[in-house]
Amino acid sequence: MRNRRIVIGPLFLVMTTLIISSESSGAVLHLPATYPTIQAGINAAQHGDTVLVAPGTYTGPGNRNLTFGGKDILLTSSAGPGMTTIDCQGLGRALHLHEGESSAALVDGFTLTRGASDALGSLVLVSGGSPVIRNCVIKRSRAFGGVVRVESGSPTFELCTIEEDTVVTTGAVMVLAGGTPKVLSCVIRRNAAPSAVRIHTWALISDTQITENDGHGMYFDSPSPSQVMDSEIARNTARGVVLDASSATFDGVAFQQNGAGGVHVIGFGDGTLAASGVGRAPATLTSSTTDFTNCVFSGHTTDRGAGFLFDCSNEPETDYTVTFTNCLFSGNHAEFEGGGVFICGRAINADITSIFVTCTIAINSAQQGGGIYMGVTPIGLGRSARAEIMQTILWGNCSTGGSDGEAHVLGGNEMTIDCSHSDLDDIAGTGSVYSSQVTTGIPWFCDYPGFYYLDDCYPLVTSEGDFGLAPESPAAPAHHPCGPAQIGAFPVEDCIASPIVDEPAPEFETELRPPAPNPFNPVTTLEFTLKTDLHVTLTIYDVTGRVARTLVDRPMLQGVHRIEWDGRDQSGNPAASGVYFLRFEAEQVVRTRKMVLLK
Numbered sequence: 001m002r003n004r005r006i007v008i009g010p011l012f013l014v015m016t017t018l019i020i021s022s023e024s025s026g027a028v029l030h031l032p033a034t035y036p037t038i039q040a041g042i043n044a045a046q047h048g049d050t051v052l053v054a055p056g057t058y059t060g061p062g063n064r065n066l067t068f069g070g071k072d073i074l075l076t077s078s079a080g081p082g083m084t085t086i087d088c089q090g091l092g093r094a095l096h097l098h099e100g101e102s103s104a105a106l107v108d109g110f111t112l113t114r115g116a117s118d119a120l121g122s123l124v125l126v127s128g129g130s131p132v133i134r135n136c137v138i139k140r141s142r143a144f145g146g147v148v149r150v151e152s153g154s155p156t157f158e159l160c161t162i163e164e165d166t167v168v169t170t171g172a173v174m175v176l177a178g179g180t181p182k183v184l185s186c187v188i189r190r191n192a193a194p195s196a197v198r199i200h201t202w203a204l205i206s207d208t209q210i211t212e213n214d215g216h217g218m219y220f221d222s223p224s225p226s227q228v229m230d231s232e233i234a235r236n237t238a239r240g241v242v243l244d245a246s247s248a249t250f251d252g253v254a255f256q257q258n259g260a261g262g263v264h265v266i267g268f269g270d271g272t273l274a275a276s277g278v279g280r281a282p283a284t285l286t287s288s289t290t291d292f293t294n295c296v297f298s299g300h301t302t303d304r305g306a307g308f309l310f311d312c313s314n315e316p317e318t319d320y321t322v323t324f325t326n327c328l329f330s331g332n333h334a335e336f337e338g339g340g341v342f343i344c345g346r347a348i349n350a351d352i353t354s355i356f357v358t359c360t361i362a363i364n365s366a367q368q369g370g371g372i373y374m375g376v377t378p379i380g381l382g383r384s385a386r387a388e389i390m391q392t393i394l395w396g397n398c399s400t401g402g403s404d405g406e407a408h409v410l411g412g413n414e415m416t417i418d419c420s421h422s423d424l425d426d427i428a429g430t431g432s433v434y435s436s437q438v439t440t441g442i443p444w445f446c447d448y449p450g451f452y453y454l455d456d457c458y459p460l461v462t463s464e465g466d467f468g469l470a471p472e473s474p475a476a477p478a479h480h481p482c483g484p485a486q487i488g489a490f491p492v493e494d495c496i497a498s499p500i501v502d503e504p505a506p507e508f509e510t511e512l513r514p515p516a517p518n519p520f521n522p523v524t525t526l527e528f529t530l531k532t533d534l535h536v537t538l539t540i541y542d543v544t545g546r547v548a549r550t551l552v553d554r555p556m557l558q559g560v561h562r563i564e565w566d567g568r569d570q571s572g573n574p575a576a577s578g579v580y581f582l583r584f585e586a587e588q589v590v591r592t593r594k595m596v597l598l599k
Contacts, residue, residue: 037062055083064092070099077109098127105131117142121149130154146175172198195219220246257299305342306332312344338373339364360489365457369410370397393488394422398457419482421475446495468493512584512591519596522567
């Protein structure tokens with residue numbers, strides 16, 4: 001399945017040295033060699049200076065609740081976040097930047113952990129200015145009002161990882177409450193919160209992975225249309241994205257395998273939005289739009305609208321238009337209506353319009369409207385739910401009832417399908433839709449995805465495939481009545497004459513590699529390879545033979561795996577310095593490595 005891949009890691013390795021040489025021209029203040037605490041170094045610094053922090057774990061007064069005092073300085077570590085930790089011990093936050101610092105104020109290369117759970121922004125709070133927080137790991141903190149919180153200003157979070165944090169109220173791990181924040185090339189993963197990211201203001205999210213969080217990936221409730229670009233929102237336990245009386249633009253975003261569906265739009269009630277952010281007044285809207293371009297919605301299962309759901313349960317009174325351009329909906333299953341897309345029809349005093357241009361809607365399923373389900377009974381006089389489907393492929397969708405064509409599209413008071421192509425006849429709506437039954441020897445796509453349906457139209461996808469059009473495809477411009485216009489999300493490729501041959505999968509032996517670094521303080525990386533899928537246990541013992549920490553005890557896939565030990569015991573407390581033994585077990589393979597923790 002087509003998807004834009006995101007590569008983040010390599011930039012972390014070069015960022016610290018580049019910053020010191022190119023972004024700071026003042027004095028370099030070393031600590032703890034010259035100054036006893038981080039705050040003492042900051043206080044001594046002048047505009048343009050660098051506060052360079054040696055490896056270690058920094059705790060206690062002077063190493064938490066850090067403020068810059070309005071100075072544009074660089075606070076950086078010499079060894080990066082894996083070796084330099086600010087541990088707040090639950091007694092405060094790591095950073096509070098609130099005195100108008102500019103984008104020349106940077107924090108780079110730290111692990112920030114264990115902030116005070118009763119604070120807004122338990123680890124990082126920005127209230128004004130435009131500071132940059134770069135190449136930091138923000139982890140293992142509990143919070144009521146966000147682990148990272150922006151109240152105002154234009155801060156940038158770049159090349160950061162936010163992971164293993166917990167929010168115990170209705171908030172989120174990252175709360176963008178005001179200002180114009182940017183989140184660039186970050187990873188937000190494995191957090192437990194109602195939402196990993198909550199946005200009450202305009203924000204830019206780019207090249208970012210929001211994955212494997214226990215809750216929604218993102219929750220928007222702002223009248224300002226944020227932008228999300230070239231990002232992955234996947235494998236979160238709730239919805240990938242919720243737009244609650246909000247609008248946004250998404251370009252190059254992959255919504256994949258989220259537990260409760262891809263995107264959920266909650267319609268605008270009377271058009272009045274509550275105030276959000278600092279100093280904001282309520283806003284009134286008469287119409288709203290959300291655009292998805294070059295996006296993928298795949299692998300979701302829920303009751304309705306598995307890929308995309310527009311919800312009218314709050315009786316919206318604001319006109320709403322959603323446009324999908326060059327988007328793929330594939331492998332989504334709804335128990336009731338709208339496997340790929342569900343657009344409600346209960347609009348009260350509002351027009352709900354959905355537009356599909358050059359999309360591919362394939363292998364989605366539901367009881368009704370496997371591909372698209374449109375509501376048919378708007379209550380408001382003269383109002384309607386409309387759909388415009390143009391230059392779109394409808395292929396391989398399934399429903400348990402209705403005509404063949406209703407497996408692709410069902411319902412809608414006003415539905416226009418123009419210059420589109422289907423593998424089934426009897427498509428509802430007005431316009432020109434062309435059907436071509438699947439014919440042996442005439443491929444539609446470069447590589448058919450492997451799948452089959454169970455009796456209840458539940459899809460079992462065995463391989464992703466490639467939805468680029470084969471040159472002989474009946475939907476290709478050379479064979480389609482609407483040519484030369486592109487049909488579907490992906491153009492014709494030379495996939496028959498020059499097939500793409502996958503590289504052979506690398507072969508691995510089941511083996512444990514030496515820990516690195518070793519000796520270490522406080523984090524070391526443990527790398528191992530698996531020849532096949534195996535159950536793995538990775539256990540750390542102290543010199544008396546007692547278990548200090550069990551890092552892994554679960555089945556794992558073939559390939560290379562890297563696990564970090566942060567020098568903490570099973571209870572989360574820092575382990576004592578000394579010698580430890582790492583024991584690796586994977587069926588018949590047992591290995592032991594010696595490690596030294598220095599403090």
